[in-house]
Amino acid sequence: MPRFNVIFTALILSALVHSQSLKASEIQNEAWIVVGKASLSVLWFDIYDASLLTLNGQFESYQQPLAIQLLYKRNISKEDLLKETDKQLKRFVTEEGVRSRWINELAVIWPDINKGDQLVYQTDLNRVGHFIFNQRLIGSIKDPLFSETFPRIWLSPDGKYPKLASRLRGESTIGAKQ
Known part of the structure; x- marks a missing residue:
């Protein structure tokens, strides 16, 4: 037996x-279509190249299926990634308990990042957020509020990097770096 x-x-x-x-x-x-591309550099450090993709090639809302691809240009520990993500989410969600729950879920999903790694965040029609690391699905968060809020880090004009957000949304093609 x-x-x-x-x-x-x-x-x-x-x-x-x-x-x-x-x-x-x-x-x-x-069938994803690129909406916009941008690169993030802080001081003289290149952080990542980013692309926003949607099914129709246009950014219309945070509720639509979308994909944010990040190609990292440097090593970033999972701990640093989680701290920075929490800091950026504070701009959009003031409720500590909600952010804490999301960060705990991300801590289970995310790995350490090495230079050359690709991390993709993708929402589907059911507003489930999926994380794909180097072409492999590593986890999903089934919270529609998360799926609507998380992309704002890169796409909102009220985020830390509004020029990057504008380029990703396809609104500005002047220059490629934030």
């Missing part, structure tokens, strides 16, 4: 892993 349990458990785990990879390929195979 124990052997049956081991085999059954292995089959279930295999099915879960397979369904996770199918989901990642389904997400990545959408």
Whole structure:
């Protein structure tokens, strides 16, 4: 009987892993169109190149399916990424409990970032936010408020980098760096 349990458990785990990879390929195979591109540099440090993609090539709202691709130009620890994300989210969500819950979820999902890594945030039609790291789905957050708020870090004119946001939204093509 124990052997049956081991085999059954292995089959279930295999099915879960397979369904996770199918989901990642389904997400990545959408017909995404680039809306805008920009690069973020702080002082003399290049941080990342960013792209906003949507299904129709236009940014219309935070509720539409969209993808934000970040190609990192430097190493960033998960801890630093979480701290900076929390700091940026404070601009849009004042409720500490909500932000804390999101940061805790991100802490489980996100890895340390190395130069050359790509992290993609993507929302689907059900307003679920998915994270794809170097072409692999690493986790999802099923909170419509998160899916509406998180992209504001890069896309809102009220964010820390309004010029970058404007370029990503396709409103400005003058210059490529924030």
